[in-house]
Amino acid sequence: MSSTFRRSSHLSRYLAALRMQRGLKPGQLAACLDASNVSKVGSLIRAFELGEPLSDHWLQKLVAELQPDPTELHRCLELDQAEAAEQLERDRLAWEVWADEPIEPFLSVRYSPGAGIVRKVPRAFCNSRGQAEGWAADQLMRCTYRGILTWTRRERTWYDQSGVNPDRRQVTFEGRTAVAWMQVSGSQQKFLIGVDCDVRALPQATV
Structure with missing residues (x-):
């Protein structure tokens, strides 16, 4: 079938x-x-x-x-x-x-295929993409999960577990990806599940 x-x-x-x-x-x-x-x-x-x-x-x-x-x-x-x-x-x-609209950079911590949490990059680390990537790597190293830094809607940096092997990727319409969320059927509300690490219960960023 x-x-x-x-x-x-x-x-x-x-x-x-x-x-x-x-x-x-x-x-x-x-x-x-x-x-x-x-x-x-x-x-x-x-x-x-x-x-x-x-x-x-x-x-x-x-x-x-x-x-x-x-x-x-x-x-x-x-x-x-x-x-x-x-x-x-x-x-x-x-x-x-939509992709050209400015955003506040954020880090998506992915600890399972269907769940994760999101944290905005502090303004002090937003002077350059490299600076934001260093901050993201440090956060992921503390909680030992994988993550994605969204610098702009077109530019993302993917990290392996514990923030190693950063891989810069360009997002296009044809190859666009989405961050995984848990969502109740019939509801527009997205839920982020907390984890026992430094980024626990952190505020959700607008994607």
Whole structure:
């Protein structure tokens, strides 16, 4: 089963129209696809029709079952691809503007894949990137974890455990990364979990 997910608009609406032409509800269509969990797959189909992503596995099954007209299918795919390319360019331009905004440098201490804490670099160590990197290395050496110094939204320095082997990296739109957080589903609140080291319970920085 493919792990690729696709989000559509023209295609999903076209397939939804074909489903309704056959008088099938999403759950009934899921049964036609031999889904083991008809209710769950029916919900996935309906969500896809409303614009949510769908795995290639179920998309291919939908196409095979609904037998769309090849010409119309190709037209829908072309429209969706064109709109996706336009949206990607808008996202890239917005990211470039965001990435150029000045920030206060901060250190992200990462002690597990899903948890960490963040500390702003004291102003006294913000005169140069090298000075901030030295401060970050010292903080990580005290708590023996890995970390990332974000100097600007385009410039980061990655450290191995205990602040060794600093590696400067350039952040681009195509290769942008995010700091790991623990977040409750359905909530916009991010949680930083404290650790038993010098950076415990330190203030969160704005990313």
